[in-house]
Every structure is written in C-alpha cells, then in structure tokens.
Amino acid sequence: MIRMKSLSKVYRTHMIETHALRGIEIEVKEGEFVAVTGPSGSGKTTFLNIAGLLEEHTGGDYFLDDVNVTGLNDSQRSRLRNEKLGFIFQGFNLIPDLNLFDNVDVPLRYRGFPASERKRRIEEALGQVGLSSRMKHFPAELSGGQQQRVAIARALAGSPKVLLADEPTGNLDTQMARGVMELLEEINHKGTTILMVTHDPELAARAARNVHIVDGLVTDFVRRESPTLVAVA
Numbered sequence: 474m475i476r477m478k479s480l481s482k483v484y485r486t487h488m489i490e491t492h493a494l495r496g497i498e499i500e501v502k503e504g505e506f507v508a509v510t511g512p513s514g515s516g517k518t519t520f521l522n523i524a525g526l527l528e529e530h531t532g533g534d535y536f537l538d539d540v541n542v543t544g545l546n547d548s549q550r551s552r553l554r555n556e557k558l559g560f561i562f563q564g565f566n567l568i569p570d571l572n573l574f575d576n577v578d579v580p581l582r583y584r585g586f587p588a589s590e591r592k593r594r595i596e597e598a599l600g601q602v603g604l605s606s607r608m609k610h611f612p613a614e615l616s617g618g619q620q621q622r623v624a625i626a627r628a629l630a631g632s633p634k635v636l637l638a639d640e641p642t643g644n645l646d647t648q649m650a651r652g653v654m655e656l657l658e659e660i661n662h663k664g665t666t667i668l669m670v671t672h673d674p675e676l677a678a679r680a681a682r683n684v685h686i687v688d689g690l691v692t693d694f695v696r697r698e699s700p701t702l703v704a705v706a
C-alpha cells in the first residue's frame with residue numbers, strides 16, 4: 474500500500490539544509506497498523522506528511538497503492554490524497570463554526586459527492602464513532618475525546634485506504650486516549666491501513682508493527698506478531 478525507496482527529504486531555508494529523512498526504505502502492506510515512534514525532531518511528522526502527500530519528497534521514490542507519486546503535479550497529488558487517504562491530527566482541526574454534520578461534510582464536498590451520498594456517508598461515519606445523536610452539536614460542546622472521534626469520522630467518511638494519524642491522542646487524557654486507540658483498532662480490523670505517529674509507548678505497543686525513526690532513518694522494524702526483527706537500516 475505504501476512503498477518508499479531511498480526516500481529523502483531536505484528542507485532548505487535561509488542557506489540552511491536540514492536532512493529530515495535520509496534514505497527511507499519501507500513497505501507497509503494493506504491492512505497493517507503501524508506505530509511510528511522516535512525522538513523529537515527525528516523526522517516522524519515529515520515521514521507522515523510525505524506519506525500523506527501533504528509534502529513532497531526531494532529524493533527517491535514513493536509508491537502509494539502502486540502509483541509512483543514522484544513527479545505528480547499538485548492536482549494529481551490532491552486527487553490521489555482525497556481518494557485514498559484520511560487524516561487525523563493532534564489538534565483535531567475541526568471548524569468551530571460548523572456543527573458535526575457539516576464538519577464531516579467538508580472533505581466530501583471537495584470530492585464532489587452528491588448531497589444524498591454525502592448524507593449517507595456522514596451518518597454512517599458519525600454512527601461508527603458513536604456520535605449519531607450529536608450531529609447538530611458544535612465542536613466546543615464536546616469533550617476532547619469526542620472531538621477526536623468527529624475528526625476520525627471526517628477522515629472515515631471518504632472511505633480512505635490509509636488513515637494517517639499524527640499524535641492523535643496527544644491532547645487527550647489516558648482514558649480518552651485509550652478510547653480513541655480502541656476506535657482506531659476497530660477501524661483497522663475492518664481493513665483500513667493505519668500509520669500513527671505517537672510518543673506514547675503504551676499505544677505504540679498495541680500496534681502490530683512499530684517503525685522507529687532516528688535522525689531521519691528508519692532504524693528498526695518490529696513485527697510484534699513474530700519476534701523476528703525484519704529489517705534494520
């Protein structure tokens with residue numbers, strides 16, 4: 474589903490070059506749940522943003538669902554992103570002035586689905602995260618955990634193949650974090666591939682696979698189903 478070959482990312486600002494990713498080799502298969510861990514500044518968000526087509530890599534190749542995204546133009550990248558990917562962020566990123574229904578509707582409007590199809594998808598997605606009864610509520614009327622559930626519903630409504638989550642529980646207390654993790658596990662069991670950046674060792678340990686990034690390199694893949702160390706770069 475996700476394949477990166479010698480992938481690198483260099484940020485160039487004010488004469489300074491930052492080598493954020495330095496030759497990533499990784500393959501994530503459909504249906505995997507991968508936790509991405511590593512120290513601050515190691516390149517986790519950069520990795521996730523490139524996987525999510527939010528940023529362009531500067532070297533190597535990236536194949537998303539067998540499409541080589543290297544060299545695609547902005548509109549091709551947007552189309553691929555909208556069709557295949559869903560995003561969840563630490564800060565939820567909901568629009569405060571829109572109720573839950575309309576928040577979940579935002580990316581569906583971009584996709585150009587007809588109103589009846591959007592309604593069906595919104596109701597189904599909010600149902601899946603247990604918030605059917607709150608559709609007319611506004612984000613500020615919900616707890617942090619509930620707001621993250623809305624963000625998950627917004628991501629799910631587009632039926633993404635891959636869900637990318639950057640510290641999805643970073644703003645939540647332990648109890649709420651567990652609830653969100655359980656929901657992500659449920660979504661994964663239904664077939665969605667998940668890539669989740671987390672600083673939380675407890676959550677990382679629950680993912681079937683951990684990818685550890687240090688200093689822009691993947692240093693460790695651990696498949697917890699088998700004790701074998703699959704790759705060390």
Ligand SMILES: Nc1ncnc2c1ncn2[C@@H]1O[C@H](COP(=O)(O)OP(=O)(O)OP(=O)(O)O)[C@@H](O)[C@H]1O
Nearest residue numbers: 484486491493511512513514515516517518519520
């Ligand atoms: N837009 C940017 N311009 C310049 N440098 C950047 C940019 N974004 C990230 N970097 C640099 O790239 C490196 C990797 O950053 P990244 O945000 O991917 O790390 P991270 O592992 O997600 O860190 P954290 O856990 O603290 O969020 C850092 O040195 C960072 O300063």
